[in-house]
Amino acid sequence: MSESRLPEEGAVPLDDRGLAYGDGLFETVLVRDGEALLWEAHLARLARGCRALGLPMPARDRLDSLPGQAGEGLRVLKLILTRGSGGRGYLPPAEPSPRLRWQAAPFSPQPHRWRAGVRVRLCRLRLGLQPALAGLKHLNRLENVLARQEWQDPEVAEGLLCDSDGWLVEATCMNLFWRRDGRLETPRLDRCGVAGTLRAALLEALPIAEVDAGPEVLLDAEAAWLGNSLQGVWPLARLDDARGSELKRWAPGEAHRSLQAEAHRLLGYSPSMAS
The missing domain is CATH 3.20.10.10 (D-amino Acid Aminotransferase, subunit A, domain 2)
Structure with missing residues (x-):
């Protein structure tokens, strides 16, 4: 399966709180030729999740750039936002540095x-x-x-x-x-x-x-x-x-x-x- 992701973002480290505790959020978005369907609804839910978990919301211009990078045709864009690393045990860091990862893959409905x-x-x-x-x-x-x-x-x-x-x-x-x-x-x-x-x-x-x-x-x-x-x-x-x-x-x-x-x-x- 062909996938794409931001080239400057590497692997998630073992101390990432999303990996360790599920401390984060995700969205799966249908994208057609670079246009995200129900995009505002996805961003609204992501924002609600950020408020509930106490995470900074990623910059809107950064998020808006992703569907256009997903590729041509029908694609599924998956966004994963974690709190990042840090904190002591379950106690999160006072000033988190969230990680945003994404990938896009071809999609066919049934x-x-x-x-x-x-x-x-x-x-x-x-x-x-x-x-x-x-x-x-x-x-x-x-x-x-x-x-x-x-x-x-x-x-x-x-x-x-x-x-x-x-x-x-x-x-x-x-x-x-x-x-x-x-x-x-x-x-x-x-x-x-x-x-x-x-x-x-x-x-x-x-x-x-x-x-x-x-x-x-x-x-x-x-x-x-x-x-x-x-x-x-x-x-x-x-x-x-x-x-x-x-x-x-x-x-x-x-x-x-x-x-x-x-x-x-x-x-x-x-x-x-x-x-």
Whole structure:
């Protein structure tokens, strides 16, 4: 895979706090021919994370220069910002010197999943509650790593996660949406989970209610979707429990296309690729 990064920035040292403690943030951005999609939303989330962790925000002109260096065609730009080195143990330095690293690689979405939908399963792992970090894309993703190890079946595209109180939160790397009684809904993310940039854009564009709901809500849903700012929106075609037994099926069709169409408009994906 071809990758690019800033030539003057070398390897991350072993005493980097991001490496040692997950003390930092990251963003993954879809870039088309040097133009970053949902760029302002990515920068807004990065700024929220910097405020929450007490990190200086990188200079705007430095960040704005990166998409243009990502290369031609469809690319995924990954930014990693750590607190840098220093401090004593968990105590961070009073004046941190953050490290910003980035790389860009070719990216291809999966249009067959846009059209046919995906099979997902419920995960056994429960997300811990931490409102101070809720919504942020911080570097400590061990819960997601453990959840993703729960299945090996390539037919299962994603796993759905609940928090320790049993409320739906997200998939391992995507946000969750459903339509119930004609109303669009998505899990509330004020106690844990990652508030995706595509989710934020859809909340602005469409009447989507943020709710507390357990996984049983999906059994009553007329349609359901997963989405993020790289893959776009996948309709759910089948839901399994944590043992792999089928709980619900949907037939992706017109009922699934409205939310998908708005998401793909925001990401510049052609509507014809999903039909």
